[in-house]
Amino acid sequence: MKRVNKTEFSDGLAEPDTRARILEAALAEFARHGFAGARVDHIAQLAGINKAMIYYHFASKDKLYESAIEEYVAGFIGELSGKVSSGEGIEGILESMADTYRRVLGSDPYARQILLRELAYPRGKILSRIASVIRDSGVPATLAAILREGAKVEKFRPIDVRQAQASFVLMNIGYFLMAPIINEVLALEDIGNFVNERRSAVIDLFLNGVRAR
Amino acid sequence: MKRVNKTEFSDGLAEPDTRARILEAALAEFARHGFAGARVDHIAQLAGINKAMIYYHFASKDKLYESAIEEYVAGFIGELSGKVSSGEGIEGILESMADTYRRVLGSDPYARQILLRELAYPRGKILSRIASVIRDSGVPATLAAILREGAKVEKFRPIDVRQAQASFVLMNIGYFLMAPIINEVLALEDIGNFVNERRSAVIDLFLNGVRAR
Amino acid sequence: MKRVNKTEFSDGLAEPDTRARILEAALAEFARHGFAGARVDHIAQLAGINKAMIYYHFASKDKLYESAIEEYVAGFIGELSGKVSSGEGIEGILESMADTYRRVLGSDPYARQILLRELAYPRGKILSRIASVIRDSGVPATLAAILREGAKVEKFRPIDVRQAQASFVLMNIGYFLMAPIINEVLALEDIGNFVNERRSAVIDLFLNGVRAR
Amino acid sequence: MKRVNKTEFSDGLAEPDTRARILEAALAEFARHGFAGARVDHIAQLAGINKAMIYYHFASKDKLYESAIEEYVAGFIGELSGKVSSGEGIEGILESMADTYRRVLGSDPYARQILLRELAYPRGKILSRIASVIRDSGVPATLAAILREGAKVEKFRPIDVRQAQASFVLMNIGYFLMAPIINEVLALEDIGNFVNERRSAVIDLFLNGVRAR
DNA sequence: GATGAATGAGCCTTCATTCAT
DNA sequence: CATGAATGAAGGCTCATTCAT
Numbered sequence: 001m002k003r004v005n006k007t008e009f010s011d012g013l014a015e016p017d018t019r020a021r022i023l024e025a026a027l028a029e030f031a032r033h034g035f036a037g038a039r040v041d042h043i044a045q046l047a048g049i050n051k052a053m054i055y056y057h058f059a060s061k062d063k064l065y066e067s068a069i070e071e072y073v074a075g076f077i078g079e080l081s082g083k084v085s086s087g088e089g090i091e092g093i094l095e096s097m098a099d100t101y102r103r104v105l106g107s108d109p110y111a112r113q114i115l116l117r118e119l120a121y122p123r124g125k126i127l128s129r130i131a132s133v134i135r136d137s138g139v140p141a142t143l144a145a146i147l148r149e150g151a152k153v154e155k156f157r158p159i160d161v162r163q164a165q166a167s168f169v170l171m172n173i174g175y176f177l178m179a180p181i182i183n184e185v186l187a188l189e190d191i192g193n194f195v196n197e198r199r200s201a202v203i204d205l206f207l208n209g210v211r212a213r
Numbered sequence: 214m215k216r217v218n219k220t221e222f223s224d225g226l227a228e229p230d231t232r233a234r235i236l237e238a239a240l241a242e243f244a245r246h247g248f249a250g251a252r253v254d255h256i257a258q259l260a261g262i263n264k265a266m267i268y269y270h271f272a273s274k275d276k277l278y279e280s281a282i283e284e285y286v287a288g289f290i291g292e293l294s295g296k297v298s299s300g301e302g303i304e305g306i307l308e309s310m311a312d313t314y315r316r317v318l319g320s321d322p323y324a325r326q327i328l329l330r331e332l333a334y335p336r337g338k339i340l341s342r343i344a345s346v347i348r349d350s351g352v353p354a355t356l357a358a359i360l361r362e363g364a365k366v367e368k369f370r371p372i373d374v375r376q377a378q379a380s381f382v383l384m385n386i387g388y389f390l391m392a393p394i395i396n397e398v399l400a401l402e403d404i405g406n407f408v409n410e411r412r413s414a415v416i417d418l419f420l421n422g423v424r425a426r
Numbered sequence: 427m428k429r430v431n432k433t434e435f436s437d438g439l440a441e442p443d444t445r446a447r448i449l450e451a452a453l454a455e456f457a458r459h460g461f462a463g464a465r466v467d468h469i470a471q472l473a474g475i476n477k478a479m480i481y482y483h484f485a486s487k488d489k490l491y492e493s494a495i496e497e498y499v500a501g502f503i504g505e506l507s508g509k510v511s512s513g514e515g516i517e518g519i520l521e522s523m524a525d526t527y528r529r530v531l532g533s534d535p536y537a538r539q540i541l542l543r544e545l546a547y548p549r550g551k552i553l554s555r556i557a558s559v560i561r562d563s564g565v566p567a568t569l570a571a572i573l574r575e576g577a578k579v580e581k582f583r584p585i586d587v588r589q590a591q592a593s594f595v596l597m598n599i600g601y602f603l604m605a606p607i608i609n610e611v612l613a614l615e616d617i618g619n620f621v622n623e624r625r626s627a628v629i630d631l632f633l634n635g636v637r638a639r
Numbered sequence: 640m641k642r643v644n645k646t647e648f649s650d651g652l653a654e655p656d657t658r659a660r661i662l663e664a665a666l667a668e669f670a671r672h673g674f675a676g677a678r679v680d681h682i683a684q685l686a687g688i689n690k691a692m693i694y695y696h697f698a699s700k701d702k703l704y705e706s707a708i709e710e711y712v713a714g715f716i717g718e719l720s721g722k723v724s725s726g727e728g729i730e731g732i733l734e735s736m737a738d739t740y741r742r743v744l745g746s747d748p749y750a751r752q753i754l755l756r757e758l759a760y761p762r763g764k765i766l767s768r769i770a771s772v773i774r775d776s777g778v779p780a781t782l783a784a785i786l787r788e789g790a791k792v793e794k795f796r797p798i799d800v801r802q803a804q805a806s807f808v809l810m811n812i813g814y815f816l817m818a819p820i821i822n823e824v825l826a827l828e829d830i831g832n833f834v835n836e837r838r839s840a841v842i843d844l845f846l847n848g849v850r851a852r
Numbered sequence: 853g854a855t856g857a858a859t860g861a862g863c864c865t866t867c868a869t870t871c872a873t
Numbered sequence: 874c875a876t877g878a879a880t881g882a883a884g885g886c887t888c889a890t891t892c893a894t
Contacts (some may be wrong), residue, residue: 018878035336037249040864050880055865058876116333119390120326121247131397140398157421162399162407163414167384170391174383177332177390182382184344185353186375194375201376208370209422231853253889263855265891270853274889444857460760463675466885478861480884483857545816546752547673557823566824583847588825588833589840593810596817601810603758609810610770611779612801617850620801621692627802634796635848679868689876696874700868728882783861855894863887871879 017059021047026068031113035123066124069114073129076104080137090146094206097139098172098199100170105176105193112176140165147210156210164210171202232270234260239281244323244338247330279337282327285344289317293350303359307419309384310352311412318389319408325389353378360423369423377423384415431587444484447473452494457539461491491551495540499555503529506563514574520632523565524598524625531602532621538602566591573636580638590636597628658696660686665707670749673756674704705763708753713767715743719776729785733845736778737838738812744815745834751815779804785850795849803849810841 025046029038040061044051058064070197080100104111118126134140143165150156175182175198179191188194238259242251253274257264271277292314301309317324331339347353356378363369388395388411392404401407452607455464466487468478484490506526514522530537544552560566569591576582601608601624605617614620664685668677679700683690697703719739727735734768743750757765773779782804789795814837818830827833 018892034247034249036247061864113333118330119393120329120333122393128397131394132250134394135398159417160410160414162401163411164418165399166388166395167415167418169385169395170383171380173391174387175379176382178386180332180335180340181344182379185348186378188375196273197373198376201373202380204372205377205380205419207424209418213426265853270888453856460673460675462673487885539759542755545819546755546759547676548819553819554823557820560820563822585843586836586840588827590836590844591825592814592821593841593844595821596809596813597806599817600813601805604809604812606758606761606766607770608805610767611774612804614801623799624802627799628806630798630846631803631806631848635844639852694869694874
């Protein structure tokens with residue numbers, strides 16, 4: 001907040017400021033071990049600072065968790081918002097959504113863990129925060145609008161739009177959450193392929209599912 | 214396993230044997246607090262026995278966790294297998310699957326927590342065990358067979374069967390896992406209704422999605 | 427409370443039970459270093475037990491302090507009560523009081539420290555407890571009665587009995603509390619002598635102070 | 640000592656210099672919480688300065704304590720000395736002593752705490768310092784002289800002067816130290832009254848106690 | 853089987869003290 | 874003089890695990 005990089009004119013190898021380093025280390029530790037399993041000692045080691053510094057910058061392990069997750073979630077705001085322009089048509093928006101989910105949950109090292117952890121043992125208002133970020137991105141509303149407009153002109157079948165929204169999201173996100181089980185149940189040997197093809201398979205199923213006959 | 218009822222000659226009002234009580238208490242505690250957050254003391258208290266008894270029956274907290282989850286997962290074997298007869302047609306099998314997922318994840322007090330926990334922080338081979346139970350139930354294979362047969366006679370479109378399997382499962386299971394976020398993003402006010410209508414909405418989307426045009 | 431000596435029939439060298447050992451060690455540590463200065467680790471060492479045992483028997487450092495002091499103060503109940511029979515006359519009761527004060531504050535290793543500590547930084551209701559023990563001993567009431575009776579028959583001057591009570595107590599107790607300063611101000615070289623003679627000096631001053639002329 | 644007013648050329652509204660502010664804050668903190676219970680952080684906060692400043696002016700918490708108490712005790716030197724002129728007679732000197740004790744221990748916010756604390760857990764040579772201040776005031780010597788002179792002319796009984804000195808001091812000071820217990824044992828309801836009347840009650844008892852018959 | 857007591861290692865947090873600026 | 878940041882060494886408390894009975 002009122003923090004300034006402490007080595008502005010120095011050797012160029014300026015180490016990131018302590019508070020940020022702590023938050024990053026905390027995120028990694030919490031993602032890997034959950035809240036109860038995370039060790040403050042370990043976070044300090046990861047951040048390369050003295051353990052007491054954590055309590056200098058944050059009041060407690062609890063507050064540190066909140067701060068780390070909050071900052072992490074806030075980081076996605078820019079990424080998600082404005083990704084969709086209704087002009088692209090339904091294929092465009094579905095592709096955009098699928099891409100975003102994949103990028104966030106398939107590449108980001110912490111998103112999946114944090115999300116699962118919070119779903120299992122909610123702490124504070126983090127789930128609400130995540131929901132806000134998604135809703136405020138405008139994507140769900142845009143998809144809903146398209147489905148409703150399409151139903152009027154009989155391009156789409158008159159279905160429950162909310163159920164459809166949920167279904168599309170879950171087909172996409174759900175895979176990343178449940179991959180270990182899905183992959184084993186389906187006895188997948190070419191997981192990379194499966195993931196790559198999933199985007200179009202999901203969109204195909206969805207579009208055929210909602211399109212009027 | 215090797216346990217004997219402890220009140221063989223007693224009054225007939227035999228209380229459940231200790232080992233079982235421990236396992237039940239452990240499941241509840243682990244589901245509620247995760248592995249690291251669970252307290253052996255608390256489990257003993259829940260089971261109404263002395264803490265040392267836990268170590269008499271189980272080698273460690275780790276082993277206790279494994280035993281509790283293993284026994285819990287094993288309990289679903291009978292429930293899932295034989296639920297599907299391919300004679301019921303595709304609607305029948307989809308309904309049967311949707312019902313089962315809902316019963317397990319929507320009513321059972323521990324399933325959702327344990328599943329999320331294991332997905333986030335896998336311990337031992339529990340995820341594999343879950344996958345085995347699902348696969349051994351024969352349901353996925355039956356669904357795959359129906360989709361393939363249907364594709365041959367052009368009843369269904371020629372799609373990737375594995376992707377379709379995954380999609381159907383995720384639309385169903387995914388909701389229970391992610392309900393807190395889904396509900397808030399969609400600003401649901403009638404959650405009960407939404408859940409009740411979800412089964413047919415999902416089946417409807419899926420069938421239209423795979424059916425030939 | 428519900429504690430039984432654990433080595434009833436053993437070698438006769440039965441070690442005192444743990445709880446009592448902890449209380450004794452705690453008293454010593456608290457008396458020597460005060461509450462904030464006392465170290466739980468040190469108490470455990472003094473008691474010859476593992477630090478965790480302290481928390482097995484007592485909830486916290488706070489509670490341990492309360493328990494230790496409470497038990498300590500309670501130990502004086504028997505010692506103080508019934509020490510005075512009004513039949514002994516005023517000299518008798520004054521001597522008895524002076525002796526008791528001297529025994530408690532001059533010989534007991536902890537009384538002075540605990541009393542000073544509590545007077546400076548009261549914790550819980552310990553000062554009240556001490557007051558109760560003194561009052562319940564009946565001694566102050568007996569002294570007051572004697573002074574009042576004596577005033578009626580003009581054996582004593584008509585003075586404020588409460589002030590007199592306070593004065594007598596303070597001349598006795600006060601010395602033990604303030605000895606380091608008193609001794610130095612008076613440049614005493616024969617402290618032992620001074621203490622020995624104090625009893626009769628105080629009683630002499632007091633009796634002449636209250637006696638009618 | 641070697642300090643200079645920090646705002647020599649400033650607006651004239653010079654704030655008290657830092658060193659003095661630290662000493663004042665330290666005295667308050669030490670009086671309230673004792674040495675071990677006092678927090679350097681808290682002292683800095685009370686003084687409205689940065690914690691490091693404390694270590695710039697004082698070497699350690701120990702030295703800070705000594706300095707604060709030393710300065711505090713030194714402040715009483717002027718107050719106590721020269722208060723007594725033997726010309727006032729014994730009543731005069733006793734009244735003067737009682738008044739001084741009451742003013743210091745009954746009104747000063749720290750004296751009682753500091754005195755009790757030092758008596759319980761002496762630190763450095765502070766008790767000696769206090770004794771010196773008292774002795775150097777000349778009051779005890781004056782009282783002793785009066786009692787000895789009076790004994791020669793048989794105005795006073797031939798008592799142990801040192802015991803009498805101690806007794807008078809303790810009747811006065813002792814009450815302030817032990818008030819919480821005294822008040823409760825005597826079940827005082829009019830404490831203010833009791834304190835007000837104490838001076839004359841003590842002097843009355845003492846004079847009658849030493850006066851020849 | 854069952855229990856109360858005991859333990860060692862570790863955990864979160866605090867605190868006096870120091871350093872760089 | 875003055876500050877914010879940093880640190881090492883505890884300090885109180887907890888927890889999985891074991892022991893004696």
